[in-house]
Amino acid sequence: xxxxxxxxxxxxxxxxxxxxxxxxxxxxxxxxxxxxxxxxxxxxxxxxxxxxxxxxxxxxxxxxxxxxxxxxxxxxxxxxxxxxxxxxxxxxxxxxxxxxxxxxxxxxxxxxxxxxxxxxxxxxxxxxxxxxxxxxxxxxxxxxxxxxxxxxxxxxxxxxxxxxxxxxxxxxxxxxxxxxxxxxxxxxxxxxxxxxxxxxxxxxxxxxxxxxxxxxxxxxxxxxxxxxxxxxxxxxxxxxxxxxxxxxxxxxxxxxxxxxxxxxxxxxxxxxxxxxxxxxxxxxxxxxxxxxxxxxxxxxxxxxxxxxxxxxxxxxxxxxxxxxxxxxxxxxxxxxxxxxxxxxxxxxxxxxxxxxxxxxxxxxxxxxxxxxxxxxxxxxxxxxxxxxxxxxxxxxxxxxxxxxxxxxxxxxxxxxxxxxxxxxxxxxxxxxxxxxxxxxxxxxxxxxxxxxxxxxxxxxxxxxxx
Amino acid sequence: xxxxxxxxxxxxxxxxxxxxxxxxxxxxxxxxxxxxxxxxxxxxxxxxxxxxxxxxxxxxxxxxxxxxxxxxxxxxxxxxxxxxxxxxxxxxxxxxxxxxxxxxxxxxxxxxxxx
Numbered sequence: 068x069x070x071x072x073x074x075x076x077x078x079x080x081x082x083x084x085x086x087x088x089x090x091x092x093x094x095x096x097x098x099x100x101x102x103x104x105x106x107x108x109x110x111x112x113x114x115x116x117x118x119x120x121x122x123x124x125x126x127x128x129x130x131x132x133x134x135x136x137x138x139x140x141x142x143x144x145x146x147x148x149x150x151x152x153x154x155x156x157x158x159x160x161x162x163x164x165x166x167x168x169x170x171x172x173x174x175x176x177x178x179x180x181x182x183x184x185x186x187x188x189x190x191x192x193x194x195x196x197x198x199x200x201x202x203x204x205x206x207x208x209x210x211x212x213x214x215x216x217x218x219x220x221x222x223x224x225x226x227x228x229x230x231x232x233x234x235x236x237x238x239x240x241x242x243x244x245x246x247x248x249x250x251x252x253x254x255x256x257x258x259x260x261x262x263x264x265x266x267x268x269x270x271x272x273x274x275x276x277x278x279x280x281x282x283x284x285x286x287x288x289x290x291x292x293x294x295x296x297x298x299x300x301x302x303x304x305x306x307x308x309x310x311x312x313x314x315x316x317x318x319x320x321x322x323x324x325x326x327x328x329x330x331x332x333x334x335x336x337x338x339x340x341x342x343x344x345x346x347x348x349x350x351x352x353x354x355x356x357x358x359x360x361x362x363x364x365x366x367x368x369x370x371x372x373x374x375x376x377x378x379x380x381x382x383x384x385x386x387x388x389x390x391x392x393x394x395x396x397x398x399x400x401x402x403x404x405x406x407x408x409x410x411x412x413x414x415x416x417x418x419x420x421x422x423x424x425x426x427x428x429x430x431x432x433x434x435x436x437x438x439x440x441x442x443x444x445x446x447x448x449x450x451x452x453x454x455x456x457x458x459x460x461x462x463x464x465x466x467x468x469x470x471x472x473x474x475x476x477x478x479x480x481x482x483x484x485x486x487x488x489x490x491x492x493x494x495x496x497x498x499x500x501x502x503x504x505x506x507x508x509x510x511x512x513x514x515x516x517x518x519x520x521x522x523x524x525x526x527x528x529x530x531x532x533x
Numbered sequence: 534x535x536x537x538x539x540x541x542x543x544x545x546x547x548x549x550x551x552x553x554x555x556x557x558x559x560x561x562x563x564x565x566x567x568x569x570x571x572x573x574x575x576x577x578x579x580x581x582x583x584x585x586x587x588x589x590x591x592x593x594x595x596x597x598x599x600x601x602x603x604x605x606x607x608x609x610x611x612x613x614x615x616x617x618x619x620x621x622x623x624x625x626x627x628x629x630x631x632x633x634x635x636x637x638x639x640x641x642x643x644x645x646x647x648x
Binding site: 105106108109110112113207310314317318319320321322325326348371375 | 568569570571574575614616618619621622624625626644
């Protein structure tokens with residue numbers, strides 16, 4: 068159940084200024100109220116995850132914890148614009164949320180006439196994490212517990228993503244909907260259902276250990292990488308990349324790496340995202356069109372992110388995780404990052420890394436990427452042979468990159484007409500407008516070559532995509 | 534967005550005496566909090582301007598000026614690169630820094646040109 072106040076507060080965050088114009092000096096008062104609202108929004112982004120985490124540990128479920136946190140936010144929106152932002156806003160929000168929690172428990176339990184339970188629950192709420200005295204470790208454990216809960220495998224991928232962005236990223240339902248280009252009601256429902264599923268499955272607020280930890284952690288990493296990928300190559304819509312989602316995923320990854328410093332795969336994932344994100348600025352041409360990896364201006368690659376990525380990869384390796392699935396993909400991305408020019412790319416090393424990745428977790432998409440690397444290392448004919456073996460793979464049935472890669476290899480072999488058909492098929496399969504335009508352009512290039520008989524290998528830069 | 538924080542610590546940045554252990558501990562605690570929140574991309578401190586140089590450009594002419602530089606209030610003593618979602622978020626973080634003097638400047642870094 069969501070209280071009406073939490074709905075009101077999302078509106079309040081989105082619409083400012085509030086209550087302006089009533090005073091003798093409306094302009095100044097309006098500005099003060101707007102400034103306070105902007106400060107509250109920023110504080111919410113900083114504090115909300117810790118707040119919800121601390122509350123969830125005490126009350127045991129995300130829904131109630133978020134409701135209490137939102138109530139505290141509404142109180143802040145009512146009081147801070149006139150009273151000023153308190154010195155310790157996080158502690159203020161936590162204190163307020165706990166008061167609301169105690170009231171709520173009393174109300175509910177009185178209705179149910181369970182007086183003996185009231186005392187016990189109120190006591191728990193009065194205890195719990197105290198913002199003034201809590202150590203960083205306590206905060207960290209709470210946050211980790213919240214991450215594991217929001218990414219629990221009992222939830223669908225979509226539900227995990229929405230809930231994670233909401234309770235850990237501090238994003239509003241509207242912001243999540245905008246990022247994923249779906250109606251607000253869809254995300255709202257997804258979140259409500261996710262909370263209900265967690266409650267019905269009696270998912271406990273905990274930091275799992277032992278064998279369970281591996282599986283649960285892999286579910287967390289999957290969610291973070293899904294968020295990243297949605298930003299990195301938007302599956303639908305007119306934008307090719309949505310950097311805000313990449314930044315959100317990177318932030319979650321960096322936080323997780325600090326919370327679980329000895330987990331190699333967490334560093335592997337962070338390495339992968341840092342290195343891929345280093346190319347964000349170079350992946351878009353002047354009019355918003357995609358620029359494929361080997362055509363990118365490497366001077367525009369972000370050296371800071373590359374350096375951060377390589378050091379995270381090193382850390383994964385030093386923890387014995389060089390062969391983890393994310394670390395392997397990061398190592399492949401690092402092959403590009405280390406090459407000063409496209410021609411200097413160490414393709415044979417990349418093929419070896421793909422071999423290891425395929426062995427570890429066979430997947431048709433990995434096989435396809437491996438075929439691209441083989442095509443670069445040992446010639447297009449060798450690559451095409453591998454791609455042809457994947458043509459009837461059901462998992463790649465509507466995957467636009469299969470015909471795109473096949474078209475590219477055919478084109479290099481001078482088989483322009485077949486290549487054109489493949490690019491056209493690829494264009495019809497992608498839902499991203501920018502990517503479709505690129506594929507249609509490549510199909511047109513092939514058609515032109517078919518007429519003139521010009522081979523693409525003379526001087527035309529290779530345009531493979533990995 | 535990425536922001537650069539320039540720490541203009543005033544006279545303190547030029548002082549030869551290091552900060553007290555208590556102050557150092559407070560700085561470190563704040564730094565750790567920032568790192569744990571996934572905010573810090575890069576951080577560094579600068580040596581006093583007495584070890585610095587300036588190059589002034591005037592047409593084809595280049596004039597090298599040795600430190601120390603006079604305008605102590607404007608001298609950068611350290612920097613952070615932060616990844617934040619808004620200038621307001623950077624402001625909220627910066628207000629929590631355990632400094633009792635100086636001016637800290639927040640500037641957004643230009644990214645994704647052409648977007």
